[in-house]
Amino acid sequence: MTILDLRNRHGIITGAGQGIGRALALEFGSRGAHLLLVGRQQSTLMATARLVEAAGGTAEVLAQDLTLPGSVDRVTEAVVSWATVDLLVNNAGNVRAGRLERTSEADIRSMIDLNLVAPVLLTRALLPRLRAGADRDSIVLNISSGIALVGLPFYSVYAATKSGLARFGESLRRELTGMGVHVATVYPGATDTDMMTSQNAGADLGWDRRSLDDVITDVMAGLEAGDHEINTAPESRRGMQRLNISDPMAVDAAMTPQLADLEAAVRDHRSI
Template identity: 25%
Template sequence: MTQRFLDKTVLITGGGSGIGRETAIQFASEGAYVIIFDMDTQGAEEVVGTIIDKGGKADFLKVDVSNSSIVNDYVSELSKKFEIDILVNNAGIAHIGTIEQTTEQDLDRIYNVNVKGCYNLMHAVIPQMKQRKQGVILNIASIASSVGIKDRFAYSMSKGAVLTMTYSVAKDYISDGIRCNCIAPARVHTPFVDNFLEKTYPDNKEEMFEMLSNSQPIGRMGAVNEISSLICFLCSDDAAFITGSNIPIDGGFVTLNN
């Protein structure tokens, strides 16, 4: 394994499971010191333990990314000890429903985590990156940022905001040496998918898994390591010429599903 992130500090939100878990482990395996912000204490501590057992360096802080004062306080304390070189805004929650099926409370809940959480972290981290004239930000958008997805009104709203925030930050801070990109995954096989199927389709979850997999032209869901590999590439010096980009990783969903 290469050491592309040796002596780099990576802050990743939602690193306790799924894409975030795999990404944290890959960053650490390539030499990074990984700091996880998450509300899932058990999951995040397991990831930190896995990283340390493999000889890596990692820490976990229980942080509600939707709370700006808490985010600012923790980032401020961390900045006294470390330079945050890379920020990965991975934390996010889902919602299923049309606009009629989306309550104001639903909308606020999705906005607070997916939109405000992304804003809070960038707002807290960018000043120190700007001061050092270097830094990388990677946001997790979605295919729902670009195309209409049935019954995903609130989620699509939030990921559309992540996409346009990415463009705005990339434009505003390019002269400060800060790169900002996002990726747009389609369905990825994570514990969230398994839990959703178990809860929603307990009697035919295998059939529904197959149907969801086949909805992507490539005929399957993405694997978490495929997503983490793209994230790590975009955050590395190998991608030094890439900023202000939205990279699809969707098995052909956006361009071929017609």
């Protein structure tokens, strides 16, 4: 039985120009959604909008850098005339891998501002609309990362932001108990998207990549089942996740022999 009805949603998807954001827009579009697609580049958003409409939905676009002052206000103003807002997908994010002391302050602030501050502020601004859902729960879907479950070397700031987003969702879920808002967090493992093109770590270093289609299938199935925590990592990574709970120092020991190879493989990983 479908617990959460995903049909005919009216909502906002951030980072909708590519990757997971675009794929989720198409899934909701195929279910009759009307979407506001938010991202930095007008051209990629328009391409997503055309795909959403071909899938059976409708879409508006808003080219917006969510780290800039006033950006959240512009998103909320874009949907002020909508009768309903019952979906928010906090997907926009960026990454810069490498040793902490070699990471610039600008890159650190960019990750914190987009990956954590922006979704918190956008969720806060839209909560009155989301709580006003008529006959079914609204959805807040936060796209975290498997790195929130196992902190990986050379991703310390990214891990901090994605862990923060996960705990934000958990706390908010409890805060909104009985208020008609379903808060869910997704933990994708390495996924074959444009965000990963500058990263060269492979399965030998624990970075088994799943196809975007497989990840999105898991996300939508989890949502339809009413799950609050949706882990799309491959089984090879889940063993490490379980070990990180029971014996985190064993994870340290397992990673130590590969540190030099991993650093070389991820040092150019950047989507900022």
